[in-house]
Amino acid sequence: MATEVVLDACTIITLDGCGALDVILLIEGYDFYLGPIVEGECRPGCGTALDGHIAAKRLTRVPVADVPATLFLDLLQRYRLGDGETECLTVCGGLDYLIATDDMAARRAATELYGAEKLTGSVGLLRIAVTRGLLTPSAAMGYYNRGRRAGAFLPDIGEDYFRP
């Protein structure tokens, strides 16, 4: 059974900006989703890329009915995160998906709500891509460095992080 991952806007923008999104969405055994609010936050910058991935079924839109407004508003009030981050938490709660976000405050909330095992982010996904043989550690490090230079909010890591 595939691991289902809901992507937050900062992770999509980071991965698309550094050129790694195409690779990440090919990881076997993983299905990737994005919610309607996150999609809006990624457009127009990542619009073309998203359209291509959605059309190729590498990325699936979360049905609106799977983002219950009551839970969404409850989490919005409780954590004071952005709308897209809160949408990811809502989806993760309702559908038991993994949440991929690079935002520290959103990661803290996700850990509190669902546990660290339900959490990943750009560097975590790059690492999975390395373990599945889609990237070498140095290629993953190259994407990481490109993302940092583009202003992504990524943790301080070295190439060792990507070595199996």
Next chain:
Amino acid sequence: MRIGERVADSGLSPDDLSGRSGIARSRLDELMAGAEPTVVELRDLAAALRISISDFLASTEPEREVSLLFRQTIAPSRKRASRKPVDNLSTKVAHAFELLPDEETGPSWPSELRPLGHAYKDAERLASAFRDRFFDGNDVAPIPELPRIAVGRMGILLYLVDSGEFEGASALLKARPFVFLSRRTFTPRMLFTLAHEIGHLLAHDDSQDFAVLDIPSDVEQLRARGRPEEAFVNAFASCLLLPPAGVGVALRKIREVLGSKKDGVGDVELLYLARVFAVSFQVAAKRCEDLGLIPRGGAASLDEHMRRRRSNPEKYAEELGLPARPDIEFPALPPTLLADAVEGIRSGRVSIGRASSILNLSIADIFRVHAAAWQPR
């Protein structure tokens, strides 16, 4: 949830809102009647109303506290009409505190630059002390860069807002100075309002939080009305923007350029002076009246005369070919707040999505700010 309240505040008709949001009119009626919206409907409604989804939630404790401070200075007859702008400003202040670091304190000048009294001479002294401190002691030159000084050396959190209901507002909260200016096409008016609001920040007791909302008549330059403090801060704004030494030097040069032979200051000299000091004709005329350069009541008479004969002082100045005013630039966002937001995202104090919503910037824009400010090792 405050969907109905927010829709009512917007002043949009249900048909307009339906058109803007893409939500069918019948569904909109259901939502207004209390039906539960989907997140997409919340998103589309928020976008149509130009607010964030969190604005549909009940106001927070900090918002209510700030709102109360603003309301204390509003006359009872204006309280109802002021509810919407007060709510908007209170939300902006509360949001700013989500981005600002807790440990940092505000600037020291509110407790160090204080008026001795509320007479005109006190306003003159305070304006001179202000120029000493923030304008390198220059008591002659025009000061069109006041917005830059405000957000830079003064550390004011300066916001531009779209509101026809008020002219400006200021607040000192937890030692943080805030100024709000309504966007106007005639930027000299915004410059005067900024000076006026700085006057409020200086005139208030800095040991207590306060907030003031100014409607256009509070910042009226020719006929002071309303609270006594308004007359003082209007005087301070005039003295700051038109220093006596500067007015003297400028008038001498203007008369040379115009080849004026007769005594006294006429409408053309005032128009010229207004252009040099980046103020309106009315502000220049009132200042010359206060400096004894034209008779008491002369500013209002000249203004009335000008409007009767020429319809608009600015048009007349254009016809005369007078030089343009210096540029007045207002930052779209408080720059310190942007830097604090990025630092807050890095430390996990605030999320990037929340900062993006508060600052009305895209997440990609915040990445760009981050890239420019924090180069990785």
